[in-house]
Structure formats: structure tokens, C-alpha cells
Amino acid sequence: MNELQKLRSKKNLTxxxxxxILGFTKSHYVKIEHGIRNPGFKFLKALKDNFPEVDMNEIFK
Structure with missing residues (x-):
């Protein structure tokens, strides 16, 4: 399980x-979560805006 999946599980989110919550399609999100696609600036900003406690360096090592 990668760090993005752990965050999602910790928050009890599908x-x-x-x-x-992040403002993306499920398809787009799943590709990022599974490492098929790299997150862009808008994704990273949305993640930080919605989960300010998240250490981006830990999520995307």
C-alpha cells in the first residue's frame, strides 16, 4: 500500500x-494512486488544501 492509499484509508474514504473531494475524476485519481500517472500541480494543491496536515514529501517519495 502506498502513502496516498494509506492516507485515503486513514480517512475512511473510497x-x-x-x-x-479533490475535484478530479475517479479514473484520474486512481491512475495517480497506482503510480500510472504523476500528480500535477493542481492535484498537489488540491491535496494540500483539503488535507493540510499531509507531508507531501512523505506521500510522494
Whole structure:
């Protein structure tokens, strides 16, 4: 389980709900979570805005 999955699980969120919170499609979110796609600036900003306690360096090592 990668760090993004751990964060989502810790918050008891489904992939769909996490994608909705961040303002992305589930498909886009899943690709980032599984490492198929790299997160862009908008994704990183949305993640930090919605989860300010998150250490981005830990999530995306």
C-alpha cells in the first residue's frame, strides 16, 4: 500500500469520494494512486488544501 492509499484509508474514504473531494475524476485519481500517472500541480494543491496536515514529501517519495 502506498502513502496516498494509506492516507485515503486513514480517512475512511473510497477512491470515488477522495477524487470528488479533490475535484478530479475517479479514473484520474486512481491512475495517480497506482503510480500510472504523476500528480500535477493542481492535484498537489488540491491535496494540500483539503488535507493540510499531509507531508507531501512523505506521500510522494
Amino acid at each position: 477512491q470515488s469520494k477522495m477524487a470528488e
